[in-house]
Amino acid sequence: MAAPAERPTGADELKFRDPARARALADAIGRMVEQIGRAPVTVMHVCGSHEQAIAKFGLRHTFPDGLDVIMGPGCPVCVTDLPEVDEAVVLAEDGVRVVTYGDMLRVPGTVRSLAEVQSMGGKVDVVYSAAQAVDIAGGTDEEVVFFASGFETTAVATAAIAVANPPANFSILSAHKYIPPVMEIVAEMPDTRIEGFLAAGHAATITGWGIFERFVERHGIPVVVAGFEPLDILAGIAQLVELVRDGRRAVVNAFPRCVTREGNRIAQQELWRVFRTTGGNWRGIAHVPNGNLRLRDEFAHLDARRRFRIDLKRLWTQAPAALTQLCMCGDIMAGVSSPEKCALFGKECVPDAPVGACMVSSEGTCRIWHQYGGHPRL
Amino acid sequence: MCLGVPGRVVAVNGQIAQVDFFGVRRETRLDVIDEPVQAGDYVLNHVGFAIRRIPDHEIEETLALYEVLLREAENDMMAADVRSEIDAAQLHSGGSGG
Ligand code: SF4
Numbered sequence: 516m517a518a519p520a521e522r523p524t525g526a527d528e529l530k531f532r533d534p535a536r537a538r539a540l541a542d543a544i545g546r547m548v549e550q551i552g553r554a555p556v557t558v559m560h561v562c563g564s565h566e567q568a569i570a571k572f573g574l575r576h577t578f579p580d581g582l583d584v585i586m587g588p589g590c591p592v593c594v595t596d597l598p599e600v601d602e603a604v605v606l607a608e609d610g611v612r613v614v615t616y617g618d619m620l621r622v623p624g625t626v627r628s629l630a631e632v633q634s635m636g637g638k639v640d641v642v643y644s645a646a647q648a649v650d651i652a653g654g655t656d657e658e659v660v661f662f663a664s665g666f667e668t669t670a671v672a673t674a675a676i677a678v679a680n681p682p683a684n685f686s687i688l689s690a691h692k693y694i695p696p697v698m699e700i701v702a703e704m705p706d707t708r709i710e711g712f713l714a715a716g717h718a719a720t721i722t723g724w725g726i727f728e729r730f731v732e733r734h735g736i737p738v739v740v741a742g743f744e745p746l747d748i749l750a751g752i753a754q755l756v757e758l759v760r761d762g763r764r765a766v767v768n769a770f771p772r773c774v775t776r777e778g779n780r781i782a783q784q785e786l787w788r789v790f791r792t793t794g795g796n797w798r799g800i801a802h803v804p805n806g807n808l809r810l811r812d813e814f815a816h817l818d819a820r821r822r823f824r825i826d827l828k829r830l831w832t833q834a835p836a837a838l839t840q841l842c843m844c845g846d847i848m849a850g851v852s853s854p855e856k857c858a859l860f861g862k863e864c865v866p867d868a869p870v871g872a873c874m875v876s877s878e879g880t881c882r883i884w885h886q887y888g889g890h891p892r893l
Numbered sequence: 894m895c896l897g898v899p900g901r902v903v904a905v906n907g908q909i910a911q912v913d914f915f916g917v918r919r920e921t922r923l924d925v926i927d928e929p930v931q932a933g934d935y936v937l938n939h940v941g942f943a944i945r946r947i948p949d950h951e952i953e954e955t956l957a958l959y960e961v962l963l964r965e966a967e968n969d970m971m972a973a974d975v976r977s978e979i980d981a982a983q984l985h986s987g988g989s990g991g
Binding site: 564567568571616617643644645646647665668669671672674675678679717720721743744745772773779780781782785877882883886887 | 896897922924925926927937939940941942944945947948951954955957958969970971973974977978980981982983
């Protein structure tokens, strides 16, 4: 497959910090996979930033052949479901000002993306932070809807502005997602044989690593919380493979400089004061019980879904574009496929003209593999 | 997007901190920081909010990755994500303090 792979630009930098330690970790991983004595040993991470670092620093080149490190549903933009995008599209088409994070702009909806509504004259603005969304509302009388995406780490920021009395013309269309429940779903999928999870360091900064204890108990799969430095990731994977080898069901915190057992209590308080979990579809993957974060009744006055009557039916007279229906993002995020198995990868589907959400976001597997070259053994 | 970015607190004013991000001065909000911070502390920031005070003895290790990334060209994706985290912190001073 003609993957337009650049060389991993940071591969040399891996040598810059502690080459001896990196080599020792890589050797240890190799030895332990051999000791496990069956292949492949499959572990999953659930974080776009992990995938960026793995691809960028060429870490898969250091993994042994018998180890598969795959990216699960770690891209909040990618798992935003079509109807959620459609809600924002309908609001923008109806003349409401919609502000959102940059990655959300080009995520395909059923008929069109927010970028397309914008090019048709719709009022769509990009912000880097929830606070900037509030500032936009503060500078106008018109209704401003913050189309809010991201996992719990990002939802905390939305919660903080919700409790800080935003202006009356400001409301929130929450597409926020909560990672722990989807790990349960993926762990139980019949086609995936995930033997260990590498949990995302900064989500755990908020939730604490203790949250994974119940998961480990229920599913018998070890979890290691890891940071984002190449050495952090290697160390995390080494610990995970060791747990797999020894058949130990445990949570290990390999990122103690940012993650504690309890996490950030203040952030948790804000998060759960504003949001509750509900079930919902994650694009292409599954219905995830408790996987969506939605505003609590106490914050109904800020909920765009209550403030506006959002009629999606007018979009749903059309089927999604034919190419979109070929997109395999869901299979990729469920760990049963990878970008180079998609016939559209690097051809009909490229970052400038994405077919699926995984090619849009800088946290999407397809986009990351397109930039850095993905697989070690092409 | 969840990568976050560390920065050094220059001054604290209520719920707002002036933070130095590798030479760029910005404002970050302290509404959800895990513990109180003061000038000289390092904090981890995500979408304009500080979410963690980084313990002193761990600062150097935390900064290393970002120093590498910020030397990268404009078109590097991971570097761009770090830059947008810095852009998420407010430019202007004199916020209301939330
Ligand atoms: S390459 Fe494009 S169409 Fe194929 S799975 Fe990835 S995002 Fe979807």
